[in-house]
Amino acid sequence: MNLILIPIFLPLATAAAVLLINEKTKYLKEILSSAAALVALLAAGDIFLQLPAEQHLSLPWISAGLSFTLRADALSAFLLLAVSLFSAAISIYSFSMPDKGSSKWFFFNLLMTQAFAAGAALADSLLVMLFFWEGLLVFLYTFIILSQDAPGARRTAKKAFLINGVTDLCLLVGITITGYIAGTMNMSEIARNKLTLDYGWSVFAYVLLMIGAVSKAGAMPFHTWIPDAATNSSSPFMAYIPAAIDKLLGIYFLARASIYLYQLNGAMSIVLMTLGAFTILAAVMMAFVQKDYKRLLSYHAVSQTGYMILGIGTLNPIGIAGGLFHMINHATYKSCLFMTAGSVERRTGTNDLTKLGGLFRLMPLTAIFFLIAAAAISGIAPFNGFFSKELVYRGALDSGHPIFFWAAELGSFLTLASFLKLGHSVYFGRLPENLKNTKEAPFSMLLPMASLAAICVLFGFGAHLPLERFISPALSSIGVQHGELAGFEAGKLYFLSVIVILAAVINHMLGLAAGGGKASKASDHIHYAPVLKQAYAMAENRVFDIYELGMDKVVPVVAKVMFSVDRFFDWVIDTAPSSAAGFFSDASERFHNGSYPLYMALTLAGAAVYILLAALNGGLK
Amino acid sequence: MNSFPMEWYFTALMMFVGFYCMLASRSIVRQLIGLEIISKGAMLALLSAGALANNLVFAQALVLTLIVIEVVVVGAGLALLVKNFRVNGTTDIWKLDSLKG
Amino acid sequence: MDKGLLAYLLIPLLSAVLIPFAARGRRRLADVIANVTLLAGLANLAWLVLRPSMISGGFADIPGDGFTLLLVGTVYLVGFCVTFFSAWFMEDGAPNRQAYYSLILVSVAAMTGVVSATDFFTLYVFIEVLAVTSFALITTDDSGRGVEGALKYFFLTFPASALIILGISILMLTLGSLSFDNLRIFMASGIPSSGPVTFGAALMLLGFLIKSGVAPFHTWTPDAYQGAYAPVSAHLAGIVTKISGVYAVIRMAALLRFFDGRALALSDLLMFLGMLSIAVGAVAALRQKDFKRMLAFSSVSQVGYIVLAAGLGTPLAIMGAIFHLFNHATFKTVLFLNSASLEKSAGTTDMEKLGGMEHAMPWTSWTSVVALLSTAGVPPLSGFWSKLLIIIALWQAGLRTYAVLALLFSIVTLAYFMVMQRKVFFGKRSRAAEVSTEVPAPMLAPAVLMSALIVALGLLFPYFYTYVRMVAERILI
């Protein structure tokens, strides 16, 4: 048994086993899937520790050219480790989570997602990756639809499925063209002779690959299902898929495509950075005004993707390192944040900021973990988010387009402001009467939160550790030459971040004052500012949501056209053949009328013709 | 010049008559008569070919077997005829058209 | 005549003679003797072919050309299924029970004779024996339709006998011998114009085509199958007409060396008739109202596939033809036995009067599904593989049109079977479904056994492929 197969097949097998277990059994499924996730984590760790010896596996598949190839280079192994880590954390966190839907199906989906994500991370052949990637789409759908038995969940599941389905289709086409241009499907072989964006087809292919990758990561404008999922599905799902797995895989593949497979040029770099900056700003603006715990977090999940895309888009080693580092950091603190949201929701029964407040005293540990993670996401030194953002900033500055740097800084400002609002309104301020009896979250929920918060701290104080152990080998495995990836540095950037923090605090004060002291209204002064007011109103009405736009405007027209096309095909394959078949079988029915002389005549005539043909063509020559 | 072509010519004529009978007659008995005539033609063809190939003994051996077969086949045919007469009450094969479609 | 297989001919003959004497007053004894004879033969054959050393050796030690052995096995298998089924199907008071079993055994003996013959005249003699037994078997239940079917079978296939004799005469004249080997050697020797020999062979081939019910000589097939006594139609469709016609067509296709480019006009003609048969059978089956008649037309269509492949004559095509011949025996037996079960239980095979029978007869329904999917060539059932072989062979030979048409009509096959399944087993519960119940287990056993075989053959295709390749290599040398 190749070690590399364990992280894929163990969850698969466990998922199958979970389905066989009776729904009524207590904790058996939970223990089983947690154990499987932990074992997979150990295996992933082992694979990682065996580096630089790359584990790999190649099985003959469809034909000689298309083999089933898995390869754990430093980047894949790192990603696999991260996937396994978050899977284990979510498994444990979901142990006693009550509102995750049917626990059998929850764990089934969790394990299947883990298996397919591990496969996508390890795949070396683009086709194999595509296979696992599409598999994730299926389980994304089932995960959402089985998390709640409500029309909203079904609607959101459909939305997520359609958005990702369309972009996965782009990915499919992109991969096909890429494989065709390169003459091979194996990424390691393509990388030896990188493709350049010299001509139309390769640009087209790259853009398609990019669309697939950033949409998986949840960047604008493919993000719209995430906030909906925040209201219509469970917290563990949010902590797992949009916060962790999707980001990891999307950014991973973006890095692979942009650096490993293709040699990008300046123009494409600008495109990527613009996309990143736009995502940061637009999403954080939306996040800032949200009044729902999870929904607010979900917009941040979108916004943070922008930093990663921006970092990778800079195409310089510092920026890429920042993007990748931010990817892992983001997964850590965003998972942690969604977990705190889940804990609060479990204990208070609501996520509405206006109904929460003063929970610090009642749920101190949750609050502390929230604070750590919030500080990390806001880029406050010395937590991990600070360092990765710092790298992204430096990368953006080095790219020679300072506008992106300023956009990122503005994003940071708004991020911090919105977390000030969130933290204030949930954990501080006045405790509502009906929440007097709130208890601290159970141990099984605290443990993963604690671990993730610990990682936030660890990667912050010891930022050189992940940079050296994870990011640096990953960069070299995709062929990026890099200099020193410094940790903390008390330079201009540090002071700028202090200024941003101060500005955010001042903004919060202003907001409080304007909102009459209510923390949940601390964003209203921006929300209802003259021009922004209309923009927000439109955004709330989903005017900018391409999915809703498509559903409202494009789909009916296309559906009408397709319907007539379908009628045509229906006629071609149904009406026409059946009337033809009807005609012929009517003829046959009239012919087979049981009349002996007719049959005899046919037989004799047939025989006569046959004999004549045989005599003439059989050749007595 | 041997007489083989003439023999086969007559044989062909005989078989034509037999097939015509099977095609045209309604009575099962006459169908069987047509069948008999065809069989005779086939036997003649076989023996005449055997004679031409200087293999008469071999051909005779085959014809003997053919005669045995013919007896049983005609016996079976007549048995079917009688059974049909009992069951369906007719000897007219053209009236047998309950199986169709 | 292959002497090693003589026992498989003589023992059923002896049992057949024994039955009227031994089982005179004891009706059940006739069942027992017939079944035991065939089962013993089957067990013996299974041991001969399926012992592990034989399989691991790639069937290299099979005596003879392997084709004969395979078909003797098929004959015994179908014969056993039919007698086993009949033992429960037949009413106790049936007057000609002993004669019925004797005839089945004689027909099994005759079929063994047909497949082990090494000479055209012997082949002809056994085919005639087979035909004579079939006439009587069809009329077992004394129904008017049975006699009608038998008479049509009798007269409409008779021209075949005359044509075979004519062909034998010409062959005797121009080849000097009637043995398979001589014809093979003659065709392989490359004498530039093999005209008269080919003409003689063409006449014989025409006879065999009439006997196998290839369009336009298929007219007797539906009438004979529909009119026949229910288990007998399984016997007829499953094996008798295949052995008496299709087997000889495949044999002759191999002997005439179509794959060598010999007798090309004949090869073309054969393929055309095969394709015509596929089309006629499939189209006619679409609108049938009677289950058995529909199956009969389907049989015409399936025989078309075999003849098409035989006409192509390349090794792959011959393999496909042999495999399809075997498969046809399995799935048609299941379907006809199921129609017999329906007749027993619901009292009719008229599809208009049936409906929703799956509630009453679930086993019958599901074995039918397996068999019909196999007929239509749905993977991974055995029928899929044989059709695949045939279509690949056609494609490789550059006959794209035939390949596409063959594929297309396999969809039509699926269509008419789906219509049948919906009318008979699924759909609204009819009155017939309410009053009928599932037939007893012994009557289901043959259909279940055959269905299991269909699935197993589909899944264990590689083994069977080895066997069939060995056969094709040997008969094509």
Next chain:
Amino acid sequence: MTNDYRTLLYALAVFFSLWAVISRKLLISAIMLALVSVLVSLIFFDFGAPWAGVFELSVCAGLITVLFVSAVSLIRAEEEKHPESRARFYALPLAAAIFAIAGWFYLPQFFAEIAGWTRPSTGGGTIGLALWDMRRPDLLGQVLMLAAGVFVIKSIFPRRSEK
């Protein structure tokens, strides 16, 4: 000349077979068929095939005729109730004549061509040896055929007592 004699026999055989088909009465047909058999057996004798001739004479002209006559007598009443239209049969001589004349131009030539490919064999041996040495499987087939015949009759006409 033997050939003329044989040709005459052939012509007569064709003539009687025509008569057998055309004749209004089934009994006459059966008798004409017997005459055809006799002529065929004479042709066999003329070829120098006495065994075949004797068998043909005894079995076909004898046994089969008896079978026919008895079967005809069983169903004669019915047959005479619904006499079939004779027009088709009166057309037979015409059709046969057309076939004969048209065939005259092609068939002998064709058959002569086939005869040109004759591969003479050594011949010889006796009929017994030929049957036993070369055609032994056919003997087995004959046995099977006779058994089949017996069972066919048994099956088609079961004993009434058991019914």
